Amino acid sequence: MAGEFGDKILRIAKAKRSKLILALDVAGENGPETLRQFMERLDDLIVGIKIGIPFLLMTPPKSLEPILRERRQDFVFIADAKLADVAHVNALTSEILFNSGFDAVITHGFIGREGGLIGAKEVATKLGKGILVLVSMSHKASERIIDKALDDIIDEALLVDPDGIVAPATRPSIVTEIRRRIPEGMPIISPGVGAQGAPFGSAIRAGADYEIAGRALYASQDPVTAARIGVEEQRKAVPS
């Protein structure tokens, strides 16, 4: 298991000795400029940037294309669209995002493969891009429905041969369970580090490959120091 996305993130992670991804959900007035500033400041500390839906609605993906292309060797770019539509809509959305320079899109595993996930997967395959399937979430009500279906969601995710699995750092036992269930080498990417409560390094100890932090970095008075401390914690979690 190593698609182009997996190879790329692994190469960057080795070069930077980091497993940290920055999440940006809000764009401010000037999305491309916000993005550029974080890239410059955190250049050698983060392996990638995950951009959320509010950001993408304020800043059309097309307008990010120049900067994503310019820095495509230095970061992975993940569109956290949380796709959960029928296949033909997932395909349209994915195509817009991939053509704007994103390396991967996040899709909800909950919708299942046939007529759902497959729409994003086919476009990803055609364009040499990746899909990351979200199988669990960090919020309270995730216990009510999503967690009960975890086994089925992982099954459906694996049916599309995803480029990675997304599961929350705030639920380390679920991360460990997923690690057991999925093929060796398939990356697990864990949001929820920092402001949502999971310590840096904790998801890696539980079996994740990369950790995503949002507010702990972008809302910090000093994002560089916050990221440096985060990366140091990650290095302690996995002696390299």
Next chain:
Amino acid sequence: MAGEFGDKILRIAKAKRSKLILALDVAGENGPETLRQFMERLDDLIVGIKIGIPFLLMTPPKSLEPILRERRQDFVFIADAKLADVAHVNALTSEILFNSGFDAVITHGFIGREGGLIGAKEVATKLGKGILVLVSMSHKASERIIDKALDDIIDEALLVDPDGIVAPATRPSIVTEIRRRIPEGMPIISPGVGAQGAPFGSAIRAGADYEIAGRALYASQDPVTAARIGVEEQRKAVPS
């Protein structure tokens, strides 16, 4: 049960004697102009327009604001964001969409209320807007996970006192089941009429209040005739 969204759609539906909503997933080169053309051509035939994620990524919601404000008395505008994120992100997304003139956003019920749906609901309440909770989908793999959880998903949806429920016209037995489960007066809105296979009027016979058609209208050689035939079929389904 009658929030501002429910009152508005009911008023427009009575005035136009239609229960038809146009779905637009793709924007073309000029989203606002595409929207304007459909509004003019289908003015007296449709009660509202549901705009999908690919459209919103090509055409930032902010750029739709002038036209949505100008025609706010004549149509309901639904953002089919299929929100399925944690509460604070759902809140950010909803706020962008509501502030751009949308009357309601569609959220996925499977994320549950606490820490999930509640984020969109609180913003909707504050701004006098609506949330429509999707509880079932039309595609094949919906049977694998979503349908098994239908009871729990409806429970979670009702916990946020939604302005409407979204369920596919292609699954009439599920529409009928939902009608039995939800309070009288809470509208059911059914996509999947036309290209996805459900005949116009069929969801209304099953218990829905409004039907959504996309490709059967926007991809038709003659959208006006297609919509007129659709509305006539709806009128036969419910003698007014």
